[in-house]
Amino acid sequence: MSKIIISPSILSADPANLERDVRLVEEAGAEYLHIDIMDGHFVPNLSYSANVIRALRKKSNLIFDVHLMLQDADKFIDEFAEAGSDIITVHQEAVPNLKETLKNIHSFGKKAGVSLKPGTPVDMILNVLDLTDVVLLMTVEPGFGGQSYLHQVDKKISELYKIINNQNLNIGIEVDGGITEENVNRPVRAGANIIVSGSAIFNSNNIKDTINKMRKKAEQGVQEREINNF
Numbered sequence: 001m002s003k004i005i006i007s008p009s010i011l012s013a014d015p016a017n018l019e020r021d022v023r024l025v026e027e028a029g030a031e032y033l034h035i036d037i038m039d040g041h042f043v044p045n046l047s048y049s050a051n052v053i054r055a056l057r058k059k060s061n062l063i064f065d066v067h068l069m070l071q072d073a074d075k076f077i078d079e080f081a082e083a084g085s086d087i088i089t090v091h092q093e094a095v096p097n098l099k100e101t102l103k104n105i106h107s108f109g110k111k112a113g114v115s116l117k118p119g120t121p122v123d124m125i126l127n128v129l130d131l132t133d134v135v136l137l138m139t140v141e142p143g144f145g146g147q148s149y150l151h152q153v154d155k156k157i158s159e160l161y162k163i164i165n166n167q168n169l170n171i172g173i174e175v176d177g178g179i180t181e182e183n184v185n186r187p188v189r190a191g192a193n194i195i196v197s198g199s200a201i202f203n204s205n206n207i208k209d210t211i212n213k214m215r216k217k218a219e220q221g222v223q224e225r226e227i228n229n230f
């Protein structure tokens with residue numbers, strides 16, 4: 001069974017209680033912490049800076065999964081690496097020379113991720129898969145938490161899953177946007193193994209219970225995938 005990784009997105013955490021909220025998801029068994037960085041250019045919203053990562057690094061042992069929604073990501077890789085990121089993900093649509101950016105991320109000893117907006121085809125990253133540790137498929141338009149999952153991305157997830165399997169590559173498939181305990185089995189059935197979820201986790205009454213239920217439902221998705229031989 002492929003291991004399911006839960007990456008709660010702190011975009012939906014309480015900004016006045018970030019330390020508390022990060023501790024809650026860590027105690028609830030999450031493996032990663034998803035940190036969205038927005039610049040108001042690549043996406044029409046602003047969020048955290050590297051300072052937040054630096055501060056949280058002193059408080060948490062979670063794997064920091066940093067999603068850069070920046071037009072000028074290349075300018076900031078060193079800063080996000082130094083601040084304590086573990087995985088640094090850039091958008092294919094935003095960086096002019098993806099290979100060089102991924103090599104740069106690796107040069108800091110960090111895992112390198114590539115993200116695609118819902119409308120960007122998987123073909124756009126086939127030539128960089130050998131330099132990629134994680135592909136982050138957006139299942140909403142990037143920029144905001146609390147949107148609805150776009151089911152048309154399911155096809156793209158299974159397409160990528162087949163390519164990765166056929167080439168025997170060791171790449172995680174991460175999905176981000178609109179994921180809840182009700183729908184998490186769908187992207188997992190299609191091939192995803194890293195689950196980002198913001199509002200469904202942080203707006204719930206019981207974070208631990210929600211993460212446990214989400215993981216269970218995701219594990220069912222893995223079984224369905226194996227049974228159907230997707």
Ligand SMILES: O=C(CO)[C@H](O)[C@H](O)COP(=O)(O)O
Nearest residue numbers: 142143145146177178198199
């Ligand atoms: O990258 C993002 C938005 O651009 C967030 O990670 C994502 O939206 C998570 O929030 P939710 O689970 O509430 O959709």
Ligand SMILES: [Fe+2]
Nearest residue numbers: 009036067176
């Ligand atoms: Fe994200």
